[in-house]
Amino acid sequence: MSSIYDIAKLTGFSSTTVARALSNKGYCKPKTKEIIYEAASTLNYTPNLSAKTLRNNRTQRILLCIPDICNPFYFRMIQGASKVLEENDYYVMLCSTEKEIAKELKMLSLLQQKYCDGVILISFNFCEENIGAIRRIGRPVILGNRYLGQREDDPFDYVYVDHIYGMELAADHLFDKGCKNVLLLTGSREDQTSRERTEGFLRALGRRSLPEDPAYIVDCRYNTSGAYEAFNRFLERGIPVDGVIAANDLAAYGVLRSCREHGLSVPGDLRLVSFDNTDYALVSSPTLTSVDMCQYSLGEQLALRLLERIEGNTKIRNITLKPTLIERESSE
Amino acid sequence: MSSIYDIAKLTGFSSTTVARALSNKGYCKPKTKEIIYEAASTLNYTPNLSAKTLRNNRTQRILLCIPDICNPFYFRMIQGASKVLEENDYYVMLCSTEKEIAKELKMLSLLQQKYCDGVILISFNFCEENIGAIRRIGRPVILGNRYLGQREDDPFDYVYVDHIYGMELAADHLFDKGCKNVLLLTGSREDQTSRERTEGFLRALGRRSLPEDPAYIVDCRYNTSGAYEAFNRFLERGIPVDGVIAANDLAAYGVLRSCREHGLSVPGDLRLVSFDNTDYALVSSPTLTSVDMCQYSLGEQLALRLLERIEGNTKIRNITLKPTLIERESSE
DNA sequence: GTGAAAGCGCTAACAC
DNA sequence: GTGTTAGCGCTTTCAC
Numbered sequence: 001m002s003s004i005y006d007i008a009k010l011t012g013f014s015s016t017t018v019a020r021a022l023s024n025k026g027y028c029k030p031k032t033k034e035i036i037y038e039a040a041s042t043l044n045y046t047p048n049l050s051a052k053t054l055r056n057n058r059t060q061r062i063l064l065c066i067p068d069i070c071n072p073f074y075f076r077m078i079q080g081a082s083k084v085l086e087e088n089d090y091y092v093m094l095c096s097t098e099k100e101i102a103k104e105l106k107m108l109s110l111l112q113q114k115y116c117d118g119v120i121l122i123s124f125n126f127c128e129e130n131i132g133a134i135r136r137i138g139r140p141v142i143l144g145n146r147y148l149g150q151r152e153d154d155p156f157d158y159v160y161v162d163h164i165y166g167m168e169l170a171a172d173h174l175f176d177k178g179c180k181n182v183l184l185l186t187g188s189r190e191d192q193t194s195r196e197r198t199e200g201f202l203r204a205l206g207r208r209s210l211p212e213d214p215a216y217i218v219d220c221r222y223n224t225s226g227a228y229e230a231f232n233r234f235l236e237r238g239i240p241v242d243g244v245i246a247a248n249d250l251a252a253y254g255v256l257r258s259c260r261e262h263g264l265s266v267p268g269d270l271r272l273v274s275f276d277n278t279d280y281a282l283v284s285s286p287t288l289t290s291v292d293m294c295q296y297s298l299g300e301q302l303a304l305r306l307l308e309r310i311e312g313n314t315k316i317r318n319i320t321l322k323p324t325l326i327e328r329e330s331s332e
Numbered sequence: 333m334s335s336i337y338d339i340a341k342l343t344g345f346s347s348t349t350v351a352r353a354l355s356n357k358g359y360c361k362p363k364t365k366e367i368i369y370e371a372a373s374t375l376n377y378t379p380n381l382s383a384k385t386l387r388n389n390r391t392q393r394i395l396l397c398i399p400d401i402c403n404p405f406y407f408r409m410i411q412g413a414s415k416v417l418e419e420n421d422y423y424v425m426l427c428s429t430e431k432e433i434a435k436e437l438k439m440l441s442l443l444q445q446k447y448c449d450g451v452i453l454i455s456f457n458f459c460e461e462n463i464g465a466i467r468r469i470g471r472p473v474i475l476g477n478r479y480l481g482q483r484e485d486d487p488f489d490y491v492y493v494d495h496i497y498g499m500e501l502a503a504d505h506l507f508d509k510g511c512k513n514v515l516l517l518t519g520s521r522e523d524q525t526s527r528e529r530t531e532g533f534l535r536a537l538g539r540r541s542l543p544e545d546p547a548y549i550v551d552c553r554y555n556t557s558g559a560y561e562a563f564n565r566f567l568e569r570g571i572p573v574d575g576v577i578a579a580n581d582l583a584a585y586g587v588l589r590s591c592r593e594h595g596l597s598v599p600g601d602l603r604l605v606s607f608d609n610t611d612y613a614l615v616s617s618p619t620l621t622s623v624d625m626c627q628y629s630l631g632e633q634l635a636l637r638l639l640e641r642i643e644g645n646t647k648i649r650n651i652t653l654k655p656t657l658i659e660r661e662s663s664e
Numbered sequence: 665g666t667g668a669a670a671g672c673g674c675t676a677a678c679a680c
Numbered sequence: 681g682t683g684t685t686a687g688c689g690c691t692t693t694c695a696c
Contacts, residue, residue: 003673014683019675027681044468049445050385051673054688059382069426070407070611078401082428091442094401094426096414110423113381136376224615253615260617279402283556283585283612285592335689346667351691359665383689386672 002043010039022047053114061091061116062306065107067099067123072278073248073295074122077144080299081120088307090117099123104130112137118306120144140309142302145192152316157309159301159319163193166291166323167200170245170273173289173325175208177271179243183234185220185227185255186247194219194247201245215239220254222247227254235262243271249280252288252330272330286329294321334375342371354379385446393423393448394638397439399431399455404610405580405627406454409476412631413452420639422449431455436462444469450638452476472641474634477524484648489641491633491651495525498623498655499532502577502605505621505657507540509603511575515566517552517559517587518579526551526579533577547571552586554579559586567594575603581612584620584662604662618661626653 004022008015013032020026021036022045028036039045053059062085066074082092093116097103104125111119118140124130126147134141134156143158150158174182184201187194198217205212218234220227227246231254234241246252252274259266266272266286274281277292301319308317336354340347345364352358353368354377360368371377385391394417398406414424425448429435436457443451450472456462458479466473466488473488482490506514516533519526530549537544550566552559559578563586566573578584584606591598598604598618606613606622613620633651640649 005673015673016675016683016685017681020682023675029681046441046444046446048386048673049442049447050382050391051688052675053382054380054386054672054690055674055676057688069401069410070404072402072404075402078428092427094428095424096410096426109378110381112378114378115381250615257615257617280612280615283582283589284616285589337689347689348667348669348691349665352666355691357691361665380689383672384691386674386688387690387692389672 002045003048004045006043007036007039007045010043011035057114059115059117060089061093062303063093063095063107063110063116063119065095065097065104065119065121065124067097069094069096072280073276073293075278076295077122077299077302080296081303082299084300084303084307090307099125101125101127101129105133108133108137111139111141118142118310120302120306122302140306142306142309144298144302146318150316150318154316155309155314157305157316157318159298159305159321161293161298161321161323163196163323164200164203166275166293167197167245168204169323169325170275170291171201171204173327173331174243174245174271174273175204175210177243177331179271181240182216182243182245183231183241184217184245185230185251186217186245187222188219197247216241220247220251222251224250224254224257227251228258229254231255231258241270244273246272246274248276249274249278249284249288249290252290253280253284256284256286256330266330267332271332273325274330277326281326281328284330286332289328289331290326292324292326294323297321334377335380336377338375339368339371339377342375343367389446391447391449392421393425394635395425395427395439395442395448395451397427397429397436397451397453397456399429401426401428404612405608405625407610408627409454409631409634412628413635414631416632416635416639422639431457433457433459433461437465440465440469443471443473450474450642452634452638472638474638474641476630476634478650482648482650486648487641487646489637489648489650491630491637491653493625493630493653493655495528495655496532496535498607498625499529499577500536501655501657502607502623503533503536505659505663506575506577506603506605507536507542509575509663511603513572514548514575514577515563515573516549516577517562517583518549518577519554520551529579548573552579552583554583556582556586556589559583560590561586563587563590573602576605578604578606580608581606581610581616581620581622584622585612585616588616588618588662598662599664603664605657606662609658613658613660616662618664621660621663622658624656624658626655629653 004015004018007018018036021028021033085092120142122144124143138155141156146160147158186197218230220230244255246255274288274290277290281288281290336347336350339350350368353360353365417424427439452474454476456475470487475490478492479490518529550562552562576587578587606620609622609624613622
């Protein structure tokens with residue numbers, strides 16, 4: 001409501017003196033400062049962020065865009081990014097894009113309109129429109145996925161988790177436990193993550209000279225009901241199976257349900273490993289062995305790299321993180 | 333990067349004309365408009381939001397503050413609020429306060445600093461400091477909980493869900509199914525929600541002239557392990573039980589686990605009802621009968637009421653929503 | 665119909 | 681050390 005000028009008028013000091021007193025920059029007599037603080041308090045003064053931003057070209061604000069607030073995969077990543085950004089006196093604004101390109105472009109336009117100092121984009125759609133917009137805007141952006149078409153002068157980097165390696169961990173673990181017939185439940189061929197994971201699976205098979213059988217690679221659409229139905233259909237075919245790798249913890253729930261209905265015990269009759277290591281992995285019965293995709297440090301690294309870019313370090317530097325396997329009851 | 337003045341310089345028109353052309357307000361020759369649009373595009377012009385806000389005192393931005401992004405209870409509420417706000421051309425900025433008063437005050441200071449047009453506060457701490465700040469700021473705020481100390485000229489309203497009624501639904505359902513000994517797993521006495529729910533439970537008992545037995549009201553801390561341990565301890569006491577009301581879906585998971593370990597079948601040996609009707613209720617085995625706390629419409633109503641306040645309708649109007657029971661396998 | 669100019673609130677440069 | 685001033689980019693009022 002009130003501005004620096006109002007305080008100046010009330011106290012008789014110049015606006016500059018008032019500004020100096022309030023910002024603690026430059027010298028100001030203690031007595032003067034006291035008077036000004038008191039006036040500010042009686043006038044209920046608050047600095048106006050827009051004026052400050054207009055002047056400084058700095059917002060101290062970061063936009064964190066995720067495709068879906070309900071997906072537990074993102075939680076710890078959000079926390080990791082928030083921690084780093086808040087420690088550096090940035091505000092974190094979380095926005096859900098629902099995988100709609102229109103909303104993604106809207107977020108990018110906020111970056112262009114100086115609404116924020118930078119943007120972190122997670123599971124972003126790498127279509128020409130989006131990438132073109134990022135390049136045109138030319139302001140700090142970090143992606144949370146691997147992007148292969150990157151150019152040297154692009155205004156963005158990416159931080160990503162190695163899905164190939166993660167899948168090798170999962171498959172090796174089951175083979176080490178003695179599994180002979182391992183089913184891979186994953187996403188569709190179009191999905192980059194699924195392709196990478198399938199590659200990891202095939203590598204693990206190859207290293208042990210095990211045969212590649214397409215019957216053991218099934219699309220489960222990354223959710224409980226998709227996995228439930230896919231696994232039911234798989235069991236109907238009567239193919240032997242003593243190990244399952246689920247696309248994520250939710251998909252593992254579908255497998256568990258199907259097993260229960262078919263009288264199969266986990267891990268007695270078959271061992272189960274899933275991905276993401278979310279809270280779901282902790283509360284199921286049995287608890288789930290799950291590949292931790294280091295979401296928290298993913299968030300931290302995204303934030304750190306973005307801050308570097310904002311500080312002017314614009315040389316491309318992409319970061320790869322290595323997942324780890326967390327063993328629990330489902331694969332004992 | 334470029335401003336209206338840059339376009340004016342390039343095209344030779346006055347800045348006013350350029351502004352008119354770009355905003356589509358007031359008349360502008362089609363030919364002129366075309367030239368200006370082209371210049372804007374070659375200069376890669378973007379309006380500056382801060383300048384606009386500074387001038388208009390309007391941000392078209394709403395802050396949605398929740399205590400914890402990981403809690404599935406809030407998901408559908410966030411979606412409901414976002415839908416309404418986006419339909420009305422507002423941007424939704426989600427912020428997590430982690431139940432820390434310092435962060436809550438920080439969010440309120442953003443409201444004061446004209447960073448946004450209004451704030452929705454969910455599960456807000458009603459301490460004097462916070463309520464005092466809201467009153468001092470005097471700008472639009474909506475609370476997502478019932479607040480009893482409200483004054484007539486307060487700058488906020490609340491929208492809340494009737495927990496007493498919700499608990500009556502849950503208890504009546506179990507009694508209707510023939511349960512005789514129903515255990516209530518809830519939160520601590522200090523928690524307003526827990527107190528209201530306990531009241532609903534006692535009312536349901538009273539209506540059927542059933543005795544109040546404190547042994548059947550147990551604190552489970554609203555999470556899986558808390559409920560697991562509390563229910564284990566309860567079973568050890570050997571008290572008869574054929575129905576359980578869990579504080580939320582996560583707590584129900586703890587009960588399910590304990591039942592499995594004790595060889596109790598759900599719903600065969602005991603029926604189970606929980607609260608919140610989140611995705612967790614859908615993916616467990618058995619699926620959970622759960623009281624839907626109408627999170628989506630809660631979000632919608634919060635947003636609608638806030639928009640009313642922003643439009644100048646500042647008369648206090650609080651809203652109460654009635655939950656519904658969703659029946660699933662756990663209480664069949 | 666078009667243009668000049670003031671001002672939103674803040675900050676930094678430069679006088680004094 | 682303190683004060684004056686210009687300007688960030690936009691919008692609105694008021695002349696012409």
